[in-house]
Every structure is written in C-alpha cells, then in structure tokens.
Amino acid sequence: MRILLAPDSFKGSLPASAVARAMERGIRKVCPQCTVMKRPLADGGEGTAALLKEYFGARTYVVKVEGPLGKSITASYGIYEQTAIFDVASVIGLPLLAGNQRNPLKTSTYGVGELIIDALEKGVRSFIVGLGGSSTNDGGIGMLQALGVQMLTEDGHPVSPNGAGLKEIAQIDVTTLDNRLTDCQFTVITDGDNCLLGKKGATYVYGPQKGATREMVRELEDGMSNYARVIKEQLNKDVTTVSGGGAAGGLGVAFYTFLQARLEQGIEYLMKVTKLEEEMAKADFVFTGEGSIDEQTVYGKALAGVARLSKAYHLPVLAFTGAKNIATESLCELGLEAVFPILPRPMPLEEALVKTEVFIEEAVENVMRLLILSKRRGN
Numbered sequence: 001m002r003i004l005l006a007p008d009s010f011k012g013s014l015p016a017s018a019v020a021r022a023m024e025r026g027i028r029k030v031c032p033q034c035t036v037m038k039r040p041l042a043d044g045g046e047g048t049a050a051l052l053k054e055y056f057g058a059r060t061y062v063v064k065v066e067g068p069l070g071k072s073i074t075a076s077y078g079i080y081e082q083t084a085i086f087d088v089a090s091v092i093g094l095p096l097l098a099g100n101q102r103n104p105l106k107t108s109t110y111g112v113g114e115l116i117i118d119a120l121e122k123g124v125r126s127f128i129v130g131l132g133g134s135s136t137n138d139g140g141i142g143m144l145q146a147l148g149v150q151m152l153t154e155d156g157h158p159v160s161p162n163g164a165g166l167k168e169i170a171q172i173d174v175t176t177l178d179n180r181l182t183d184c185q186f187t188v189i190t191d192g193d194n195c196l197l198g199k200k201g202a203t204y205v206y207g208p209q210k211g212a213t214r215e216m217v218r219e220l221e222d223g224m225s226n227y228a229r230v231i232k233e234q235l236n237k238d239v240t241t242v243s244g245g246g247a248a249g250g251l252g253v254a255f256y257t258f259l260q261a262r263l264e265q266g267i268e269y270l271m272k273v274t275k276l277e278e279e280m281a282k283a284d285f286v287f288t289g290e291g292s293i294d295e296q297t298v299y300g301k302a303l304a305g306v307a308r309l310s311k312a313y314h315l316p317v318l319a320f321t322g323a324k325n326i327a328t329e330s331l332c333e334l335g336l337e338a339v340f341p342i343l344p345r346p347m348p349l350e351e352a353l354v355k356t357e358v359f360i361e362e363a364v365e366n367v368m369r370l371l372i373l374s375k376r377r378g379n
Contacts, residue, residue: 001375002035003027004283004315006276008302008324009047010291012095016040016051020116023287023320023355024365030372037283039274043302044191044247044266045132052128053078055273058085065111068092068135069236071103072084075115083126084119088112088248089133094210097135102211104137104220108159108162109251113146117178125184129255130266131144132191135210137163137220137343139196139227140254148176163249166223169230174258189269191301194246196239196253197224202246210249211376224250231257237303267305277309285371286310287364289320291356293339297326307335320363322352340367 007019014022020038027034042048053060058078067073073096077086091111094102116127136142141151142161150173159165181252194322195201203212203220212220227250228239237257239245244263245253255261271277280286288306290297297303303319310317316337324341331339340357341350352359 001031001371002037002282002284004037004039004279004286006039006041006286006288006302006306007320008043008288008290010289010356011046011147011362013049013353014320014360016042017054018357019360021290022360023289023364026361027368029365030368037279039279040277040303041270041274041276041306042130042266043132043270043305044130044189046087046089046093048132048189048193048212048266049078049085049090049128051270052085052273053080056059056080056085061118063115063124065091065113065114065118066108067096067265068107070108071096071111073111075111077115077119078120079119079124082124083128084116084124085128086115087130087133088251089130091115092134094133095137099211102135103211103216104135104207104212104249105164105216106162107136107138107210109134109136109138109140109231109248109254110142110146111162113143116143116147120178120180120184127186129182129186129188129261130191131188131251132266134248134251136251137207137210137212137249139166139224139250140258141165141169143251144254144258147181148178149174150176163220163223166227168219169227172230172234174235177258181259184259186255186259187269188244188252188255188261188263189266190244190247190252190263191266193265194242195241195243196228196245196250197221205246205274206249208239235244265305269303270302271305271309276306280309280315283313283315286315286317287320288317289360291321292323292325293319293321293331294323294325294368297334303336304334311335318367320360322356
C-alpha cells in the first residue's frame, strides 16, 4: 500500500511537516511495510514561509519592524539565492494581538514594507510572500507608505497608515516609491481567491475575525471602495476584480497594483514546488488534514487543492481535522471521501492543542486498521 501524506498545518498547534510525521507514525504502527510519501503543504497562510524555507534551504534573517499597532517587534524571513521568503503573518499576524487589541481600523501593514526595505538592503531583488493570517484591513496602504508611496488627503496631508486611513485617500503619488523596487519580482501567495470588495471580499469575509464590529465592517468597506475609486481615477487600474486581491485585508491588491506582483493561489503554488502530482501518480491513498475544516476550506485552501488534484487520478482522499464545521455533503462535493475528527473526547481547547500530535497519530492508526481490515476482507 502506497500512501501520500499531504497535510496543511494545524494552526496554532502543529506545522505541516510535524503533522506528516505524526501521520507516518500512525501508519507504521499498523503497516510497517507501507510506502509513505510525505509532502506537507501550506496555502499561503501561517507556516507557508517556514515550509518554503525548508524546501529551498533558505537562510533565516531577523529584523526589527513595526508590528500591527506600531510597536517594535522582531520578525524573520529567509533568503535563498537573492530571493526573500516571508509570511506577512510574522509581521502583522492576528496572534500578535490580544483579543481586546484587535481592531482593523487601527492595525497597519507598515512593518511589511520595513521588512521589504531590509531585504533590499541585503541585495534581494526577488520576493516570495505568503499573505494569510493578517490582522489588518488597510488595503496595504501602510506597507506602501513605508516603501515611499504617498497616500494623501484632499489637503495634501498623509493619511493614517491603517484601515481608518482608507476613507481619507484623495491623492496617490507613486513617483516617490523606492526606485529599487522597479527591478524586483514579487510572487505573492494567497490563501483564498477573494476579491477586494463585496460580500465575499476582504472586509466582509475576514474583517469580523480581525475584530471588526458590524459598524467597522461598513466603515472599512466604504474606505476600501474609496481606495479602489482613487486607484481607478489616478492610476487607471480596476482593482475590484483581481482574484486574491482581497487577501490579507486587501494587501494582495497593493502588491498587484503597485509592485506588479504575480498573485498565486497558495495551494496551487505549493503543489508545484513540492511536485505533489508526481507523487500522487504513485499513490493508492492520500491523507490530508488541517486544524479546522469549515466554509473557508472551499476557497482555495490546501484540502480543496489536494482533493481537486486527486480526482484526476481517481484517488481516495481521507482528511483529518481538529474541528469539522461544515456539512459532510459539501466535503464530498469537494472530493474528500471521508473526514475524521481527531479528538477522542470533549476537552478544553488548550488541552487539545497540546496533544494534537498524539491525537493525529492515534486517529491515523485507527483508520489504517480499518483500511487493512477492509483489504483483507476484500481478498
């Protein structure tokens, strides 16, 4: 039996590579002779850069930048052959803020721009950026201001470099953008295909989890609409239909419009880098998983990509998760044969996070026993 392991991380608990190792241990307990192929994945969210740095063998650098609320923090990124690799979550990630600090009117992407400047100083001219997991909804104007773009009010004053500043924008001056960026290439990995505006856009879909109340969502959406209007009028670019432009609170649009970035669906990019399809052609089963399977899973998440690719090879895909918050019917339509929650009993979240590795191993072991039994009966 040949089993391909292609899990995402269990967010807040276990990176994808550790999930794959736990799955393998569960398999080996039941089937030591099985061929196991490990291809841990990411979808542009938390852990994407760490996984890519591991695949490429990048060297890690540490830099002081502004965090989401302007306080100095330590962030890291990798460099591989003059290419910088980082997740914006390392600078502006939601976990960097306590629950009562989360306010996308105040959070800023300014530190992302500072990290890019640091990499430019080291001679970097190519960037691979994971956009998931941000605490911001500023359309990237904080990052752009750090890179030299002037976002101005009607009176010519700089706007606030955060979500509240979106509604203030009346003028955009790109002539002051750091000229080193004209020689740079950006590959930006998104964890969803959301556009900038609307009910499936940056603000309505992700704003509430970043701390936005209903009133804030309306204010931010109005501000984002103003931002898009000014870009259209002054730069002659329609950013409202850019797939993935709504990622990281509109940061995708900033990269695409001002830095000529190529936006890539995270799971599609990672599947290419890891040569997942080559391994899939050799497999009998595919095991995947992530911490929570919900409605967002269908919007370009790792499980969706794995299931879609597996269909071409008529391979059964089994998923393992810490929490299942979506109808089984929807998952079957996605291409998953079955989903197995890993928790053996009800327990506090804190306990579940600590024991995730053990629970994954045990759940996979049990499923393997069922597969082996089914195979014996079939023979």
